[in-house]
Every structure is written in C-alpha cells, then in structure tokens.
Amino acid sequence: MIGLILAGFLIVLFIIICWRHSWGVCTSKTDLTGKTVIITGCNTGIGYYVALDLAFRNARIIMACRNAEKANAAKEKIIAETGNKQIVFQQVNLSSLQSVRQFAERIIKEESRLDILINNAGIMHSNSLLTEDGLTTIYATNHFAPFLLTNLLLDLLQSSAPSRVINVSSHGHKIGSIRFENMKCPMLDDGNRTYANTKLANVLFTRELARRTEGKGVSTFSVHPGFCDTELFRFMPSLVQALMTRYPLMKTAKEGAQTILHCALSEGIESTSGEYYSDCKVSSTSAKGRDMAVAKKLWEVSETLNSQVLKDSGKQNKLKFLVDTNAAISMIQYNNDPSAKPTLFKLLAANGFTIDTYGGKRLTMNIGMRQDFTWTFTIADMKIPILGADFLAHYELAAHMNPRTLSDKTMNIHVLGTPTFHSTTEISVTMCHGCKYLDLLNQLVDIMQPFKAADSGGHQTQYHIRTSRAPAYSRS
DSSP states (O other), X not given: OHHHHHHHHHHHHHHHHHHHHTSOOOOOOOOOTTOEEEEESOSSHHHHHHHHHHHHTTOEEEEXXXXXXXXXXXXXXXXXXXXXOOEEEEEOOTTOHHHHHHHHHXXXXXXXOOOEEEEOOOOOOOOOEEOTTSSBHHHIIIIIHXXXXXXXXXXXXXXTOSEEEEEEOOGGGGGOOOOOSOSSSOSOOOGGGHHHHHHHHHHHHHHHHHHHTTTTTEEEEEEXXXXXXXXXXXXXXXXXXXXXXXXXXXXXXHHHTHHHHHHHHOTTOGGGTTOEEETTEEOOOOSGGGOHHHHHHHHHHHHHHHHHHHHHHHHSOOOOOEEXXXXXXXXXXXXXXXXXXXXXXXXXXTTXXXXXXXXXEEEEEOOSSSSOEEEEEEEESOSSOEEOHHHHHHTTEEEETTTTEEEETTTTEEEEOOOOOOOOOOOEEEEOTTOHHHHHHHHOGGGGSOOOOOOOOSOOOOOOOOOSSOOGGGOO
C-alpha cells in the first residue's frame, strides 16, 4: 500500500515538473535603448516584472498606475535594481474614461514616440459597482479603458512604427460572451462571468485592431499570462484567495510576465498580429474569440459609447454632492446673484445657525446609475451641494459607509463615492418669525404631530397580507 501511495505521489510530481517545464520563457535579447514603453498597472505583480525586465533593456518606461504611493515605491525599486533612471510615473484611473483621456493628452504632449503599449491592468470581482461614467467597474477597467487609451495613442504608435500593442487577456475568455442587449450600457453585469466576458472583449478588440492597422506598422497581440499568484484576486472573498494562492500549478508573477515580454520583444512575429498567445506561442481561442462580426460590432459599440460618455461629461458641470442623510432637504449653492432675494423659508443647522434660501432649481442629473434623476433643489447659502434625505427616500437610495457607496437596491446598482472632510449638517426647514404661515401652523398644532394609529377595536378579526419582500420603509 505504501509503495502504491509513493508511486502515485511520484507520478503526480513528475506531471507537475513536466507541466512547469512546458511554460514559455522569453529568450529575446532585444535592447530597447531609445524606445518608449507604456505599461498600465505595473506597480505590482506581472506588470512590475515586465517593467523590471524592460528597464534592464534600457527602455524609457512610463508607469501608468492609479496608486501614486505604490507606483513611486515600485519606480524607485526598479531604478535601484537596474540603474535605469528613465522610469516615469504618470497617474491614471482606468475606471474613469475622463482620466484615461487626460493621461493620453499628457503623453501626446510630452512624448515624441511610443514604441510599445502594454495594456496590463485588470481587476477581478463579482460586484456590480458602477463608475462615474455609468459603466460596470470591471468592464470600464478591463475593456473600455484599454480600448480608449489605445485609440487615443494610435497616431503616436503609427508614427513610431514598427510598434506593438499587447492586451493582457486570459484563458477565462473561453467561457465568456459579449452581450449587446442594452446599447446605452451594453456590458451588463453577468455575475462571476463578467471577468470572462471582459477577457473575451480583449481578444476580440485585439483581432479588430490588427485588421484596422494592417500595413501601418503596428502589431498587436492578446496574451494569456497563465494562472498566476498576483493581486488580481484581491477583490475576491478571503477563502477564494487562500485556495487560489495555494494551487500547486500556479505561476509566479515573474513567470507570468514571460509571454507578455515575448510578444513585446521577439522579432519575426509581426505576421501573427491579432493572434492570441500563451506560453510564448500562438494558442487557440474559443469560437467566440474568432468571430470577426462580433469583433467589428464590439469596436463600433465601444467607440460610440466612449464618444457619448465623453460628450456628455463635457456638457455637465460635474457638481460634486455631499450625500447627507441628516439633511432633511437637498440643496445647491447660492451663486451670489445680487438680484436674488431671500425667501421666508430658512434652514436650521444643528449648531443653531439659520441659513437663507433663494427659491428652488430643478436639475436632471446623471450620478453614474442607469437612469437620470430629476429633482427640485433648494438654493441655499451653503458651501457644498447636498443630496439630502428627501431625494434619497424618493428614489429609494441608500448610503453606505463601508464601502462608500450609494446603492439602488431595486436595481442592484452601486456607485462609488469619495471620502469627504465635511462634517454632517443635520439641516431642517424652519420659517422666519412673524411669517403668517408660521402663525397659522402654530394655531394648528395637531397637524404638525406625527400620525398615530387609532387603538384597535374590540373585535377579534385579524387580517394577513402575503408579501414576497420586506416593506419598502425597511429596505436599506
């Protein structure tokens, strides 16, 4: 029995060793002196080791990352290890299309060439948080951001030809699908499959990009880096993270970087532009990953949606509202118009101060959910616009502190907020002394009291109403 167990163990060990030896390794000796490379999400994981390798090859590297502290720490570490001081950090939030556009504008203004663009950044989680553009966070980061960034920098890539674009995908794309049901926001949340859907989008985007840039000196490849132990799983439940990071056939981040490096550096692979690579060689995709009709439509939809979002954001004033459940009413700021006169209605703050009001203004807002919200705001002498309890209750929205989100439970949509240093306001409505309406209300005290249900009668009849959900007032 012991001999059988030992034999079985040795067979498994042999299979693991053979499997690991089949992993591709980049053998290119290419020197990148005078070349410029942009890598997104490279302050840690696979992207970091790609940046480290290219720094050893004397490339000028632009680290496109969101977290400035982590990016600068990674930058200094790379410089110290390689001696290459041509490492630059440029901040970009890939979940914001406006941030991507601003990043691209800086690159076009400051850089004379771009030889390699590596769209490496990606996230994996199963929530349905929406960005400021009304897109699911995972689709905005994994597909729309690299699509927009590549298109904005395409002229620079073509003028630097021969150049390359590498889109980091995954074998997970094989269970993905592209959904076009809703043309305003076609990438609907699909639970745990959403990540796979975005990776399929990467494969299709790469194929269509290759078709559109054929003969223009730009080669593009999608890459499966392998099943790697990286921070990609940081948004997953802790149990899932523990299981994933202990998988015996998982690659290290350095090993996962090899196929990306192969596609960025190897000579003679230009004829395979548009293909999908795994372990440093062309690999097969799912049938959906070869559907050029869907690839073309995905490009057109992505192009339209990007243009519409940016067009809409240009029209808006981009007001930032403080979500305050202690404020009885919603307000916008008084603009110091000398012709405006204070009304009889005053606002009473928790500290006892009264605040003048100047009438109301009806606004239609897009706060990142899949509908516009119309509301009449009180114009008040305030420092910051406020979304108060009246607005939140009317639209059945709930504010959460951890994470800082505004949620529409009826549609299962969540919008990320940002921390604020404004204290809570606890604002209520009052009227000035001597106001005839106030005098009338003082005479009718009963109507100002909370409603109290009448005592039940003496009968024994009871009524029961079947419901399938909690009462509306109890939903959070």
